[in-house]
Amino acid sequence: MESEPVSDVLMMSETKMEQIAPFVPLEHGRLPVDSRCVLSEIVYVIRTGLQWNDAPKAYGSHKTLYNRFIRWSRLGVFDRIFIILKEQAGRSKRLMIDATQFKAHRPSAFLLKKGLFSRHIGRTKGDLNSKLHAVCDDQGQAIRLNLTAGQVSDSRAADVLLADLPDETEKSLRDRDYDNNHIRLSLAERNITACIPPKNNRKSKLPYNWHLYKKRHLIENMFAMLKDWRRVATRYGHCAHTFMSAIHIVASVIFYLKE
Secondary structure, three states, X not given: OOOOOHHHHOOOOHHHHHHHHHHOOOOOOOOOOOHHHHHHHHHHHHHHOOOHHHOOHHHOOHHHHHHHHHHHHHOOHHHHHHHHHHHHOOOOOEEEEEEEEEEEOHHHOOOOOOOOOOOOOEEEOOEEEEEEEEEEOOOOOEEXXXXXXXXXXXXXXXXXXXXXXXXXXXXXXXXXXXXXXXXXXXXXHOOOEEEOOOOOOOOOOOOOOHHHHHHHHHHHHHHHHHOOOHHXXXXXXXXXXXXXXXXXXXXXXXXXXXX
């Protein structure tokens, strides 16, 4: 008996496609490839880290697969799917914020000194990389993702995440990299309780709830699940928007698309 093709294992089910079908553009042409097939192959490539031209041929040409991924990325299709799915999932009152780095592979590591759009690749002690700043809820589900160059500090990027925290937020858990007066004041102005360990060089050690802080392992688990996908763990693409599209696809599949 022949084994089931690998591409079929990760194929988007009909139930999953029904959840995102309203947000997927209609394709035109003489013989357009079914969007479900294309999404299945996109998921497979991101999961395994294959080059586009090495994708299984069962569902069409790799050129169709790549072109549609790029076109949908530029249209913000994958970003929109993630945002709508996480809004439909409801909101949490306890949020965690942290950041992680992704090493830039050689094909993506051409830094643009000039240009309209930033590639969000920077140089650190770990060579060239990008950094993902994330917010997750008390279930360990990603709800906000922001990409920067690898050398951008966590506290500097926190302002973007702070602006998008839901009004229902009551507690915010962060590590000591976020311990500065500006962040604490911003949280206090929104009546959000900060659970942040004080830095070692802080003269007056501010109290925090240690037992609550231990829940922060959920966001570390979230990063680990994202990095199980090969094209997320290592950044291959030149463009920041395609890399973020891949991250949003993975987050949608892991946390929000239900069978």
